Amino acid sequence: MSTIKDVAKLAGLSRTTVSRVLNDHPYVSVEKKKLVQQAMEQLGYVPNSAARSLRNNKTGIIAVLIPKISTPFFSQLIEILEMAASAKGYQLIICQTQFSKQKELNYLNLLKTKQVDGVIMTSIENDWSIIDAYLNYGPIVLCNEMIEHAQIPMVYMNQASSGYNVAKHLLEMGHRQIAYCSNGIVSEGMKAREKGFKRALLESGCTFDENFHFENVASIEDGKQIFRKITEMKIKPTAIFTGGDSVAAGFISEAKKHGWNIPEDFAVVGFDNMEISELFDPKITTVVQPVEEMAIKSIEVAFEKIHKRQFRSTEKHIFSMKLAIRGSTMKKRKLVATS
Amino acid sequence: MSTIKDVAKLAGLSRTTVSRVLNDHPYVSVEKKKLVQQAMEQLGYVPNSAARSLRNNKTGIIAVLIPKISTPFFSQLIEILEMAASAKGYQLIICQTQFSKQKELNYLNLLKTKQVDGVIMTSIENDWSIIDAYLNYGPIVLCNEMIEHAQIPMVYMNQASSGYNVAKHLLEMGHRQIAYCSNGIVSEGMKAREKGFKRALLESGCTFDENFHFENVASIEDGKQIFRKITEMKIKPTAIFTGGDSVAAGFISEAKKHGWNIPEDFAVVGFDNMEISELFDPKITTVVQPVEEMAIKSIEVAFEKIHKRQFRSTEKHIFSMKLAIRGSTMKKRKLVATS
């Protein structure tokens, strides 16, 4: 492994000059530059990044804290984050918190040990007051979450409008009794989604029946179970916002098995626009999150904070959802018959 | 940011002693150790990882090269890799090659610059002769791939047996005309899978009809298209190994739309055991890869190589697939009727 010293010796110059060439400094004569480059080539020289990090006090690495990588939403997010980071010359360290407070803190320590220049949190387990302390060591960006009074950049989707728009759509389709599912995650975003949902109902003069509120719903199995619960109800809803495509898929598959017609007998809305939502029969109406915009913005903001060295600042970068309206809420008009 | 020097000063001891405490060396008296720990506590001291890396010539980071993160198989793989690495005190840098030779080389350079202690490649774009050169800088482990004559640890699934077992199963179900799909990836693994598939046919006295070989098949859309192609054939196959659950799902959904019964009219086998394969009606028979075993073994081997400093060695760690036999190939027996 050759060092800058070896290059200097071979080129017959000083380490300073080699370093200058390495960093594209001005004030190096073209000939010396050539000399250095030749020497580097000849030795197969590559700068040692630990030495650079130590000296420059930066690593070119950003940590991404994520609860569970294999969740489709998160893996999509990481994919774009990685591309955006890479485009700016950053590497990404992936940290799976598995919803554990302790792991979250362990990973935040990467900031203290200076192993990373910044952190992007895609979920948040600990109280803000605890995390806030880490801002003394480097920038943290919240991606896909928000915390009302935190002095930190936040990049997120307007959850309130997602709840609102879904309810609005179902109301327009003529539903008055609409069920709602929470996924067990307690966060500002989830609260906002629920609020938006209820607001739309109120605005249309519907009151939300708390019997139609299902909690801790996340999997295919949960979706099937909810269908069964609904069949047993005396007063039944006619539509459901499942909060997840897997749930929606489970629900629909169980409903079909029991001879229900979707959307005629019951309308279903998912969340996330997973591959499955387009494959199902009927296709599932779902909330499309602005994953790409959020990921790109997060990297952009992290980059900016790293360079400004100003870590505390309340910034909200809010992106909008789209509603992909499909067969699970809206009967397809037959193209043949114009009846 | 306090350093080891500050701690030493506050504790009234030398940097050496502090370092010893930090690294759990023997020969430090209990009282001094206490003193040091108190000082560290008081200053909120955390060791600087760049300095440690530089000094120790290791970073505690492993790079994972992956073509596309959001692919379910790969996101699952990363998930386990991360957990296994974390359990051994390693961080993972995620590098998305996007099937690009150049990106692959760029990321391999992390080894040269000593930004990582080792690399796990989950796909391989460049010729082995090119990659081989990087073994001079650190260990590389092949996970999910194999290269016949490479001096490198390889962790992979027995692709030959996956092709073989799928064919065998379909033959047992009475099929003689079986279609086969390649996904466009040209690798030893894919070749082996195809070979195994054909071998099973031969053993049963069937000859594989090359008209039934579809290439570059990977998406839902591809699956639909293949169905349409098959409907137009004079001599049709009666079963298909799609090489992917998405393809299988697309195929089945199109087939159902055209009134075909699966598996009575046509049997379909997927690959990867994605969520979707259990949700479909019928459920999709699919190849279950030993993701977890492969991930854990890869980290284990990488760890070992890093510590042994012996990077070249031909090792094959082969794991077996499982075939999840479900409704898309095998008619469910009604439990009620015993006819």
Add this chain to the structure above:
DNA sequence: CTGAAAGCGCTAACAC
């Protein structure tokens, strides 16, 4: 334009 030299924070001989 170029070089000498100090030092980033840590560890490990080596001496005592």
Add this chain to the structure above:
DNA sequence: GTGTTAGCGCTTTCAG
């Protein structure tokens, strides 16, 4: 048991 000291490889004043 403990401390002194010499670097790991790089960048950056400061002088020339």
